[in-house]
Amino acid sequence: MTPSIAGEKMAAIGKTVALEQAGMVEQPGWTLPDRGRVAVLCLFTTEFALFTIFVVAYVFYIGKSLTGPTPSQVLELPIWATICLLSSSVTVAIAERALKANRIQQFKLWTGATILLGFEFLRNTAVEWRHLIQDFHLTITTNLFGTTFYSLVGLHASHVAIGLSLLLLALVLGLRGSMQGQARRFELLSWYWHFVDAVWVAVFTVVYVIGR
């Protein structure tokens, strides 16, 4: 085998490697689940376990604070924030579908809407926390309720923030015209966003419904 043929073969193999890595070369008659989806589902599993532990701590310490204030004294149902966050799941789903159908304008619009709704959720949380700290003097160090409340809600809020930054990135890339053909990746991001919403349903139920 001459060096040039060897070189070509290397190049061909390299290209095959690259294509295979992108999951685009199928061995005929043999299809396996998409690795991005598998990875994101694994991520959800582990994040779900993480949130479960914080929920367990929250539930374990219900009623055990040595001093006040208590949840029923200071917590109000965050209806508006919940509506915002759950609607943002709808808007992100619409954005995803738009991107799949290559309607980039629609995609940018609905991604922007998702970001605004998500941001409104966080703004609401910030207002609620300021109210709790300034008016009720409830901090993470006040009592067990403060400790478990701020850590659980804060953990969720940080996940929302991470999702928001990724959505922002997607929007910026969309504005620059780089989101063509990235529907697969955006799908994974929208899955993450749905996950964060589902976690909020659980947190809301435990903290604002059961725990009060």
Add this chain to the structure above:
Amino acid sequence: MNSFPRVAALWCLISVVAFGQSVHPVANVFDPKATPADSVYSVSMLMLAICAAIFLVVGGLLAFTIVRFRRRKLDDSREPAQVYGSNRIEIAWTVIPVLIVLVLSMATARTVLEVQNKRMPANALKVTVVGHQWWWEFRYPDLGIVAANELHVPLSTVAKPAHTLLKLESADVAHSFWVPQLAGKTDVIPGITNTMWIDPRQEGIFLGNCAEYCGTQHANMLLRVIVEPPADFEKWAAAQKLDAALDPRMESARATFLSLSCINCHAVSGTPATGTFGPDLSHLMSRSTLGSGVIPNTPENLRSWVKDPQAIKRGNLMPNMQLNSRELDEIVIYLSSLK
């Protein structure tokens, strides 16, 4: 390193001479001297028998297989029969372990209930054990006694059973109360009160350790349980109940003691010293060791300890008090009077 036989002998001698008690120095789990330890011992023997049998059978099979099926030198290098498995064999060697687990589970459940759910008779002696970094406090609430580092309990006989119920609390971090010949260990955890019970049936001094890592001097948080006949126990209790000795000859020594910051941490009954951070010193001389079992309670050791506890038990929470020699003499004289 070169004096350990002498130190060990010295300890035994002191104990025997001072208290007529013999130390049981080896805290063997398989030499139980109280009912909880007995219960553990019996289920352990069953468990050991079963495990030994399993080891002999399986280990024997392994050894046999290795020898019998080793490749011989004059081998024809054909591959042996490629056997993929056998459902029947799989079932057999699943069912047998399940049966073994069943037997062991029942024995375990019975012993757990026996020890944990034992109902204490009304006349059980109640002791509150408080674990501190790195010493033990023993309070007898019904007798009005506060002691440290040595737990006196009455001997239990068939004719006159004597149970002691221990309530375990911690003043700081997690500890564990373990005197192997009397019972399994029970953790001493801040924020919860655990209970355990013993009914020692042999006289003597049983040794134990704190068994949950609790910081620098965990190794030297030693336990001594002194089991004595009821009459001797009563005598000891009566002496402990009294206020600390108020010897008129100790006037100036006591004054020195009370003027120093010792009283911030230590209590001496009948005096203004009411500190609770460190051990109660009211009857310090009734104990055979200092520093929770670290050194024998002799005049030289007492002096060394008061002079610089850090040199003996490095990292312990009694600082070097920087006493001058006059203060040191006075303190030691006073403490030596607290019988």
Add this chain to the structure above:
Amino acid sequence: MATTTYFPETVGQTEALPLPSKLHEWIVTVDHKRLGILYIATALFFFAVAGVLAAFIRWQLAFPNGTVLPPDVFNRFFTMHGTTMVFLVGMPFFAGLANYLTPLMIGARDMAFPRLNAFGYWIFLFGGILLYFSYVAGEGLAGHGTAPDVGWFAYAPLTERAFSRGTSTDYWILSIILTGIGTTASAINVIATIISMRCKGMTLARMPLFVWLMLVVSSMVLFILPPLTAGQMMLLLDRYLGAHFFDTQAGGSAVLWQHFFWLFGHPEVYVLMLPGFACANEIIPVFSRKPMFGRAAMIGATVAIGMVSSGVWAHHMFTVGMSASSNIYFAVASMVVGIPTGIKIFNWLGTMYGGKIRFDTAMLFCIGFLFQFLIAGLTGIMLAVAPFDWQVTDSYFVVAHFHYVLLGGLLFTLFGAIYYWFPKATGKMLSETLGKWHFWLLVIGFHLTFDTLHFAGILGMPRRIYTYAPGRGWESLNLVASIGVIFQAAGVACLVWNIIRSLRKGAPAGNDPWDAWTLEWATTSPPPEYNFAVLPEVRSSRPLWDLKHPEDPDWRYE
């Protein structure tokens, strides 16, 4: 059936590069083989470090009233020894083996996410360096800084600010969070690779058992690391933001830390051990010249272990004061989880039975593993009997038990794996003579140390004590245990020398020195960067057996 398509022609070797370029290649690599080697080399390095710590511990304990190490140094040594062995040796061995072998065994070119792979390695390394940086970071607040000294499971409230001043505990927390992120990344990568990148014909049922076990281990990691990470985060909040998760003064619960930690900690020991089983699953059949006996049962037993092991954590807490019914439940569950483990031992026995056993070093280590793991499992059953555990938990009996599992079990299989796969990774054979010296020295040293320590526990010696008084019956046992260290160190030295020597002038290995049956032996040693010139297609779980024995292929029976 094509016979030669698995073997690529030699296509241009890498020219001899200058040293800085070679190092740069290693630093920027995303090749799963190189990352696997990095993981294992780093694990071996930390193993040596933790081994030195252990040697000092045993030196201090060889005689009563020892003066080799003062108490605070000793307490840091055992904390660092345990933390290093679990997080910086055991976990990277899993990651290294999984990353190196999985793509080769499933006929893929690399892991699903090569860059995530690299990220996992480097964040693990950062975590390890951060842990040891605690020694260098200085004395901290009022002399309470330096390395952590709270034990590897760091019970609360000893770890709270009040009792652990300075920053030593924080180094422990942060480095474990970092290595945990790395391990999670590896686990996600392994699962995605196994699910999504198997070559044609390799159904899940036809995967090598090694790959099956890595799939189970990775799934376990996803579930068990969060309790640890959550606990660490809570502890950080306690220490820095004044939270009260484990602050007993404010109503917090010290036992809650134990629950969270052992929810992680117990399945963790299976996460550590299962990769060892995975290696044994490959080595024992090849050197017995028979397929694994009861493949389906082995897979089932592994999945059972993975699931049941998450429900037995409180057997580490029998003495905490749980109710009788809780204690009974955990005791029974812990015994039940021993059943699938026992089944595995029987299946290995069934594999060897009727075979033609070759006693190469890799197999010697697996045989040692079988005997020792049998004993380890039996002492584990003993510890599951809660009343017995009340006596010997937190004593040298349990120390001996888990060293039997991890050293006598895991480490022996890992050493076996090194002898087995070193030729594949480097193209050179390790010396069998040195290997046998390694094995026998280790066997002698291991048994001298850990057989005797069981008895120290029975005689009342608690763990984590920096010294002990004479006359308790512990002196001779400790002296013998300490002497064993010398043999173990000598054995490991043989391995290190073997590796260095073989890298320079080991005999060439060829593609398939052991006459084995899985796909990694179908390519060159070392494999080219793209693993296989043409991706293979398989019809059974032993594709190379099918190739070598076309008259009697496995797919006829599976």
